[in-house]
Amino acid sequence: xxxxxxxxxxxxxxxxxxxxxxxxxxxxxxxxxxxxxxxxxxxxxxxxxxxxxxxxxxxxxxxxxxxxxxxxxxxxxxxxxxxxxxxxxxxxxxxxxxxxxxxxxxxxxxxxxxxxxxxxxxxxxxxxxxxxxxxxxxxxxxxxxxxxxxxxxxxxxxxxxxxxxxxxxxxxxxxxxxxxxxxxxxxxxxxxxxxxxxxxxxxxxxxxxxxxxxxxxxxxxxxxxxxxxxxxxxxxxxxxxxxxxxxxxxxxxxxxxxxxxxxxxxxxxxxxxxxxxxxxxxxxxxxxxxxxxxxxxxxxxxxxxxxxxxxxxxxxxxxxxxxx
Amino acid sequence: xxxxxxxxxxxxxxxxxxxxxxxxxxxxxxxxxxxxxxxxxxxxxxxxxxxxxxxxxxxxxxxxxxxxxxxxxxxxxxxxxxxxxxxxxxxxxxxxxxxxxxxxxxxxxxxxxxxxxxxxxxxxxxxxxxxxxxxxxxxxxxxxxxxxxxxxxxxxxxxxxxxxxxxxxxxxxxxxxxxxxxxxxxxxxxxxxxxxxxxxxxxxxxxxxxxxxxxxxxxxxxxxxxxxxxxxxxxxxxxxxxxxxxxxxxxxxxxxxxxxxxxxxxxxxxxxxxxxxxxxxxxxxxxxxxxxxxxxxxxxxxxxxxxxxxxxxxxxxxxxxxxxxxxxxxxxxxxxxxxxxxxxxxxxxxxxxxxxxxxxxxxxxxxxxxxxxxxxxxxxxxxxxxxxxxxxxxxxxxxxxxxxxxxxxxxxxxxxxxxxxxxxxxxxxxxxxxxxxxxxxxxxxxxxxxxxxxxxxxxxxxxxxxxxxxxxxxxxxxxxxxxxxxxxxxxxxxxxxx
Numbered sequence: 001x002x003x004x005x006x007x008x009x010x011x012x013x014x015x016x017x018x019x020x021x022x023x024x025x026x027x028x029x030x031x032x033x034x035x036x037x038x039x040x041x042x043x044x045x046x047x048x049x050x051x052x053x054x055x056x057x058x059x060x061x062x063x064x065x066x067x068x069x070x071x072x073x074x075x076x077x078x079x080x081x082x083x084x085x086x087x088x089x090x091x092x093x094x095x096x097x098x099x100x101x102x103x104x105x106x107x108x109x110x111x112x113x114x115x116x117x118x119x120x121x122x123x124x125x126x127x128x129x130x131x132x133x134x135x136x137x138x139x140x141x142x143x144x145x146x147x148x149x150x151x152x153x154x155x156x157x158x159x160x161x162x163x164x165x166x167x168x169x170x171x172x173x174x175x176x177x178x179x180x181x182x183x184x185x186x187x188x189x190x191x192x193x194x195x196x197x198x199x200x201x202x203x204x205x206x207x208x209x210x211x212x213x214x215x216x217x218x219x220x221x222x223x224x225x226x227x228x229x230x231x232x233x234x235x236x237x238x239x240x241x242x243x244x245x246x247x248x249x250x251x252x253x254x255x256x257x258x259x260x261x262x263x264x265x266x267x268x269x270x271x272x273x274x275x276x277x278x279x280x281x282x283x284x285x286x287x288x289x290x291x292x293x294x295x296x297x298x299x300x301x302x303x304x305x306x307x308x309x310x311x312x313x314x315x316x317x318x319x320x321x322x323x324x
Numbered sequence: 325x326x327x328x329x330x331x332x333x334x335x336x337x338x339x340x341x342x343x344x345x346x347x348x349x350x351x352x353x354x355x356x357x358x359x360x361x362x363x364x365x366x367x368x369x370x371x372x373x374x375x376x377x378x379x380x381x382x383x384x385x386x387x388x389x390x391x392x393x394x395x396x397x398x399x400x401x402x403x404x405x406x407x408x409x410x411x412x413x414x415x416x417x418x419x420x421x422x423x424x425x426x427x428x429x430x431x432x433x434x435x436x437x438x439x440x441x442x443x444x445x446x447x448x449x450x451x452x453x454x455x456x457x458x459x460x461x462x463x464x465x466x467x468x469x470x471x472x473x474x475x476x477x478x479x480x481x482x483x484x485x486x487x488x489x490x491x492x493x494x495x496x497x498x499x500x501x502x503x504x505x506x507x508x509x510x511x512x513x514x515x516x517x518x519x520x521x522x523x524x525x526x527x528x529x530x531x532x533x534x535x536x537x538x539x540x541x542x543x544x545x546x547x548x549x550x551x552x553x554x555x556x557x558x559x560x561x562x563x564x565x566x567x568x569x570x571x572x573x574x575x576x577x578x579x580x581x582x583x584x585x586x587x588x589x590x591x592x593x594x595x596x597x598x599x600x601x602x603x604x605x606x607x608x609x610x611x612x613x614x615x616x617x618x619x620x621x622x623x624x625x626x627x628x629x630x631x632x633x634x635x636x637x638x639x640x641x642x643x644x645x646x647x648x649x650x651x652x653x654x655x656x657x658x659x660x661x662x663x664x665x666x667x668x669x670x671x672x673x674x675x676x677x678x679x680x681x682x683x684x685x686x687x688x689x690x691x692x693x694x695x696x697x698x699x700x701x702x703x704x705x706x707x708x709x710x711x712x713x714x715x716x717x718x719x720x721x722x723x724x725x726x727x728x729x730x731x732x733x734x735x736x737x738x739x740x741x742x743x744x745x746x747x748x749x750x751x752x753x754x755x756x757x758x759x760x761x762x763x764x765x766x767x768x769x770x771x772x773x774x775x776x777x778x779x780x781x782x783x784x785x786x787x788x789x790x791x792x793x794x795x796x797x798x799x800x801x802x803x804x805x806x807x808x809x810x811x812x813x814x815x816x817x818x819x820x821x822x
Contacts, residue, residue, distance in 0.1 A: 191691050192684040198673070199681055205667035209629075209660075210682040210735070211653035269672050 024278040035289040056177035059280030062258035064228025067221040072201035072268030073128035078136030080251035085143040086233030091152040091243035115226025123215035151244040163238030184273040201268025263315040332357040338387035347373040351546040365541030366754040380404030410487030420467035451480040472503025500614035573787035574766040581605025584774035590635035594621030596798035603774035610789025611778040617795035619778040623745040627659040658736025662748035668732030671721025676702040683738035709734040726757025746777040
């Protein structure tokens with residue numbers, strides 16, 4: 001067949017993608033084994049819990065961000081600020097004597113509004129990086145103003161429970177992380193919404209010409225990312241009982257790194273929240289190991305950056321093989 | 325036809341494989357100095373790979389290349405350029421925000437000293453004259469030029485590099501008939517000034533206008549070169565396909581049902597006078613016009629992409645004037661633009677996901693996708709479009725141009741449309757797939773669909789449409805049954821030389 005020259009067989013791509021997933025797991029295992037050998041306290045149960053907790057926080061925000069990336073709006077740079085403000089609002093609400101459920105709901109609704117505003121701007125055609133950079137600065141500013149730079153104490157038994165409980169021996173943050181990964185996978189692969197997110201990210205013009213309401217999909221992707229970031233803020237307060245503007249240092253970078261290491265195509269259209277979750281585990285494990293091994297902050301940044309770079313190049317290679 | 329000289333380039337037994345895919349198999353290609361050699365073949369036949377070998381982008385696995393009697397290595401773009409070979413790519417590579425003169429000398433290092441505006445203009449003039457653009461101000465920004473002028477600038481740029489062998493890869497694919505004539509004239513003149521041209525095209529008519537010989541590629545193999553004067557268009561098509569084509573255009577039935585789409589006195593930016601068309605059940609209406617004729621604008625405003633200033637659009641008698649794209653879709657109107665890469669397909673998604681993209685509600689229940697219903701939908705669409713169902717799970721971007729076009733048009737069958745609006749339905753599509761698309765459109769019309777398509781290919785409009793509407797510069801010139809208008813009359817209408 002003449003046309004076979006340009007057309008590759010379908011089975012090829014599946015295997016490559018699976019290979020990439022396995023490679024991510026392999027990286028985690030290698031880091032764990034190396035860490036176990038060189039750092040005696042690395043593989044202790046306590047440290048393991050610390051790793052999965054950190055992975056859960058990065059992961060939840062990264063899963064939400066995956067919707068933005070998949071729908072073709074690159075990344076959000078207001079994730080960290082949204083988490084900070086949400087943590088502060090949640091701590092204030094609890095500190096003022098609110099019970100858990102209304103406090104959680106109010107914070108999530110606030111995040112929904114913040115996400116919807118940013119999403120609306122992007123849907124109208126603004127660049128997502130610039131929009132979220134600006135929004136992030138504004139949100140951080142609000143957090144500063146309402147706390148006056150002081151730490152907010154939460155004081156709540158219910159929140160303590162949320163932060164420290166371990167049903168079946170697994171911290172509650174990790175449960176939430178796992179459940180959200182599963183739910184978002186179902187949403188992405190089994191619902192028309194998930195399909196539209198990928199189509200919009202794959203080619204916005206074709207999506208529009210196919211009658212898909214592109215703006216609406218973009219708006220919802222920012223809402224999801226913002227709400228998931230707020231959830232991280234809530235979980236942090238639950239864990240440490242207080243909130244301040246200096247929480248979540250470097251969180252934007254870690255979350256973006258998790259999405260990219262997970263191999264979600266930065267131009268949109270291809271990727272999954274499961275892979276993002278694996279990416280978050282890679283980043284959290286690596287960060288924890290480097291902290292244990294007492295690397296300087298500069299060194300940690302260089303290594304994290306290098307891992308992201310290698311992962312992106314590796315995935316690009318897989319993709320370009322696919323296009324041949 | 326000009327007499328051809330000595331053998332300038334001789335490629336023997338060139339093979340190239342990508343993994344298990346054989347792009348070129350023992351290909352022979354010969355070029356005599358001063359000739360225009362047409363390079364022909366269906367999409368995927370190996371033409372582009374050969375062009376890439378010649379331009380140094382791809383190294384062949386085996387075979388030898390002799391240039392002016394000397395064995396030559398074209399292992400890199402730099403070496404190819406040194407050897408005097410230059411390619412005008414299908415995708416234009418000009419920088420829109422630079423002037424004509426600046427574009428001519430990008431990457432060319434022959435300009436000594438500072439690039440003053442005056443020096444560049446003086447150097448640019450002779451080049452522009454050679455491509456028939458003597459009147460063009462070299463200070464104009466490229467973004468203000470027509471696509472045809474840009475194509476000519478591309479050629480002028482290569483002349484500036486003193487290239488001896490010019491490869492033109494489908495230079496007329498995006499041009500209107502009038503601009504094509506301009507480009508063809510320039511190409512003919514090139515050989516007069518001692519250059520040799522390899523001309524890649526899907527438009528077979530052009531071959532007879534300018535080429536001396538033709539080399540035809542089929543399934544990665546080359547046939548012996550033939551003199552164009554020994555060919556007819558039918559024998560050429562048969563050689564390309566390796567089989568008898570039959571008629572390019574399917575027979576007409578002319579049993580039309582009631583009016584499906586009725587556009588009355590529509591005014592929209594892009595049209596300078598109101599236009600009216602009707603399409604009945606089972607009818608194919610062809611809107612003929614060059615670039616800027618306004619015919620596609622009409623389709624766009626019907627489907628809610630363009631703005632409707634006045635006039636009415638009725639679908640099965642219901643007023644849908646100014647309906648949004650979503651509304652038009654829900655009423656059973658499908659629309660496909662002339663640029664499938666831009667907004668016709670999702671290149672990195674599977675074919676099946678492309679096909680279901682306009683019809684997600686019909687393959688889902690309460691927002692939940694049904695994989696089975698989606699598969700069945702994909703199969704039924706691929707059956708209708710003579711599309712190999714085995715490729716449904718592959719990425720649409722990996723398909724040949726013809727198959728991509730089948731996906732871009734075929735996806736609209738998923739909404740069980742009443743009306744299909746198409747712009748340039750066979751642009752960049754090889755002759756085999758083209759005939760299949762015509763056949764499918766006719767079969768759909770016979771099932772009761774009304775089809776309206778806009779095209780700058782007059783032969784296509786005349787061959788496929790039941791009713792023809794001609795457009796010139798935003799004005800509807802005439803509407804007539806195809807039996808009452810000749811192709812030459814259409815040509816007069818769309819160029820307004822009457």
